[in-house]
Amino acid sequence: MTDHPLPAAVETVRRVREDPHRLGHRGHGHGPVEGAGHGMTGPARKRIIVGYGFWIFLLSDIVLFSCFFAAFAVQRGATAGGPGISQLVEMPRVGWETAALLLSSYTCGLSFAATNARNLLWTQIFLLITGLLGLVFVGLELFEFIDLASRGITPQVSGFLSAFFGLVGLHGLHVTLAGLWLLTMMAQLQVKGFRPEVVHRLICFNLFWHALDIVWIGIFTIVYLMGAVA
Amino acid sequence: MSDLEFDPLGTAGRLDHREDHAPGDEPVESAGHWVANANLGLGFSVILTAAAFVLASTHLIYAPAIPVALLVLAIAQMGVHLVFFLHITTGPDNTNNVLALAYGIMVVFLIVIGSIWIMSHLQANMMPMNQLMQMQP
Numbered sequence: 001m002t003d004h005p006l007p008a009a010v011e012t013v014r015r016v017r018e019d020p021h022r023l024g025h026r027g028h029g030h031g032p033v034e035g036a037g038h039g040m041t042g043p044a045r046k047r048i049i050v051g052y053g054f055w056i057f058l059l060s061d062i063v064l065f066s067c068f069f070a071a072f073a074v075q076r077g078a079t080a081g082g083p084g085i086s087q088l089v090e091m092p093r094v095g096w097e098t099a100a101l102l103l104s105s106y107t108c109g110l111s112f113a114a115t116n117a118r119n120l121l122w123t124q125i126f127l128l129i130t131g132l133l134g135l136v137f138v139g140l141e142l143f144e145f146i147d148l149a150s151r152g153i154t155p156q157v158s159g160f161l162s163a164f165f166g167l168v169g170l171h172g173l174h175v176t177l178a179g180l181w182l183l184t185m186m187a188q189l190q191v192k193g194f195r196p197e198v199v200h201r202l203i204c205f206n207l208f209w210h211a212l213d214i215v216w217i218g219i220f221t222i223v224y225l226m227g228a229v230a
Numbered sequence: 231m232s233d234l235e236f237d238p239l240g241t242a243g244r245l246d247h248r249e250d251h252a253p254g255d256e257p258v259e260s261a262g263h264w265v266a267n268a269n270l271g272l273g274f275s276v277i278l279t280a281a282a283f284v285l286a287s288t289h290l291i292y293a294p295a296i297p298v299a300l301l302v303l304a305i306a307q308m309g310v311h312l313v314f315f316l317h318i319t320t321g322p323d324n325t326n327n328v329l330a331l332a333y334g335i336m337v338v339f340l341i342v343i344g345s346i347w348i349m350s351h352l353q354a355n356m357m358p359m360n361q362l363m364q365m366q367p
Binding site: 049050051052055059067069074105106112116119210211229 | 276301316349
C-alpha cells in the first residue's frame with residue numbers, strides 16, 4: 001500500500017522502539033565516537049583499556065584459584081590418618097572473617113562512589129576503613145593458622161592439609177598484597193590527587209578487592225561450611 | 231593533567247555513554263547511584279551469607295541437601311557481587327566484559343569438574359594399597 005518510504009522521524013521512532021540499544025550499531029546513531037575504539041577513530045580511551053585489561057587479569061587469577069579449588073576437592077579425603085576437614089572448622093571465626101571481608105567490600109564500593117564525586121576526604125576515609133577491615137581478616141586467618149599449627153596441624157601432615165593451607169593461604173596472601181596496594185593508593189591520592197592515571201588505578205584496585213571477596217565466598221562455602229556439615 | 235600517559239584528546243578521565251565500559255566502571259552517574267548500588271549489594275549479600283551460615287549450623291533442612299543448598303547460595307551471592315559491586319550488566323556497553331567472564335567461567339568449570347571427574351575414576355580403578363605393596367620387589 002505504501003510504496004514511498006516512511007518519514008525520517010517515524011523511521012527513527014520505529015527503530016528506537018524495536019532496538020533501543022542499537023545492538024551492533026555503535027554510536028547510537030551519532031556516528032563513531034572520537035576515541036571510543038569504534039570504526040576508524042583510533043584506540044579506545046585509556047580508562048576503558050586499563051579497566052578491561054585488568055578484568056582479563058582478574059579472570060586469569062580466578063582460574064589460578066580454580067586450580068587450587070580443584071586440588072582441594074580432589075585431596076579432600078586424603079587425610080593420611082591426620083585430622084579431617086570437620087575438625088578444622090571453627091564457625092564463629094569463619095563468620096567474623098566473612099563479615100570483615102564483606103563489609104570491607106562495601107566500604108570499598110563507597111570509596112569509589114566518593115572517588116566519582118571527587119571527594120578526597122571521604123575517599124581516603126573509606127579506603128582506610130577498607131584497609132582496617134582487611135587487616136582484621138588477615139589477622140583472624142593468621143591466628144587460625146597459628147592455632148592449627150599449635151595443635152600439630154601443618155601442611156606436611158597430609159595431602160588434604162597441603163591443599164587446605166594452599167587454597168586458604170593463597171587467598172590470604174592476595175588480601176595481604178591488596179592491602180599493600182591500598183596503602184600505596186592512599187599515598188598516591190594524597191600526593192597526586194584525582195589525576196586520570198590515579199583514578200584508573202583506583203578502578204583496578206576496586207575490581208581486585210571485590211574479586212577477592214568473590215573468591216572468599218567460594219572458600220567459606222566449599223571449604224568451611226561444607227566441611228562443617230561433612 | 232600529568233603527561234604520564236598518552237592522551238592526545240584529553241579525554242582519559244571522562245567517559246561517554248555511547249562507548250563500551252570496563253567492569254566496575256559506568257558513564258557519569260551521581261554519587262547516589264553508586265551508594266545505592268553498594269547498599270543493595272551489601273543487603274543481598276548479608277541475607278545470602280546469613281542464610282548459608284544458618285543452614286550449615288542448624289538442622290533446618292534435610293541434611294543431605296545442605297551442600298547443594300550452600301552451593302546455590304554461594305553462586306547467587308557471586309552473582310550479587312558481580313552485578314552490584316563489579317557493575318557487570320547486560321547492556322550493550324558490557325558485551326566484551328560478559329564474554330570474557332563467560333570464557334573465564336568455562337575454564338574454571340573445565341578445571342574443577344575435569345579434575346574431580348578424572349581423579350575419582352583413577353581412585354576407583356586403583357589397585358588396593360595392600361596388593362600394590364605386595365607387588366613391590
